[in-house]
Amino acid sequence: MQPPVQRRRLEPDQRRSEILAVARTLFGERTYSAVSVAEIAQEAGVARGLVNHYFGGKRQLYLEVVRRMLIVPASVAENLPRTTIEERISICVDRWLDVVERDKELWLSAIGAEAIGQDRDTEQILLEADEVATDHILQAAMMSDVVEGRTELRAMVRAYGSMLKAASREWLVRGALSRADLHVMLTRSVLHLLRDVFPAVRADS
Amino acid sequence: MQPPVQRRRLEPDQRRSEILAVARTLFGERTYSAVSVAEIAQEAGVARGLVNHYFGGKRQLYLEVVRRMLIVPASVAENLPRTTIEERISICVDRWLDVVERDKELWLSAIGAEAIGQDRDTEQILLEADEVATDHILQAAMMSDVVEGRTELRAMVRAYGSMLKAASREWLVRGALSRADLHVMLTRSVLHLLRDVFPAVRADS
């Protein structure tokens, strides 16, 4: 005989938030498969079935968490002064470093969490995040409206994005690079990519 | 009453290979969690338990597959002519592109398969592969014996490795970059990284 379970009835939105918060925490500190729905439910003080009810399933819940962390906040490329490209890029990089430094663990697990394996949904989120990031960079470089070789340009910037992530990881987890190192590297690399490599690729075709 | 199962008794090594081959195929075309041990066993004409017997478990089997695909073949940086760095790097990049083009699907799923989530073992393999790749690049650039700022150098090259993977993916799956584009981009980027960015980072400290 356990004491009668007392239920808390909440607004769906709020309940959703609570579960999401717990999920964020747990997925933040452990792997996808190492976290069970049961655990999330328990930690959230809720029946297991309810998690399914709100999110459809474990995967979808997880994806929701990842999405929220991965989409780069627009603030990174907002209100940039109208000065040189160097300056604008530099500021942009700085703001980026701020963001990942602040939400360190969460960000790390989110990207390290290209995890799960690639199904359509995961892929979709990753792609979406990459596109958003690419937009920000091009915006900072005032190259948003390039049309000749736009496809190639964006592809190269997306690839650069991967280097950016990897370098950030080197900084945050290994400590092999200092924040200053990162700033130099990331700024110079993207400038070189946009001003030298891109034209060279264009000229090649 | 099914006809009595006829067993095939093989040398452990050979059986291991057979199972591994099947696993390679299946993991190549589908996600980790979308492939069951049962399926692998069936496809290999073997009892499920045997897979566990040989590889310990699903994860270990998977890791074995990934390891074999991820460790960059030494051939990429072997027998490079003693000419300019540009030339050597160029050849190296070309060979690399050959490798991934050949084993396309497999390579894609292996890296997209930073999958599973990061446990110690997976991480280990990924790190190992990155180190090997880094060695090759430094060897091609004849910078293997740099000592001042070695840590930072290697970290930057590892980050570059991520861009290389991402760019390769852009080529193979999106087709947003041609092989020629890739060659230009990858060659120039790494040269810039080694000759301009690295010194700049050094100077900064």
Add this chain to the structure above:
DNA sequence: GCAAGCTATTGTCCATGTGTCAATAGGGTT
């Protein structure tokens, strides 16, 4: 204040998947 209805929440049932292990049988050896 009370009853009734809406729906948030629960607990249970079922399916699938993995790991383990004792029992079985293939194939070489004496």
Add this chain to the structure above:
DNA sequence: AACCCTATTGACACATGGACAATAGCTTGC
């Protein structure tokens, strides 16, 4: 041909995820 070694099997235990009908908390109308 009898025997032994071990590759191989099949069944069992256990964990986890998804589905769904039953239940109970809030709110609304009178």
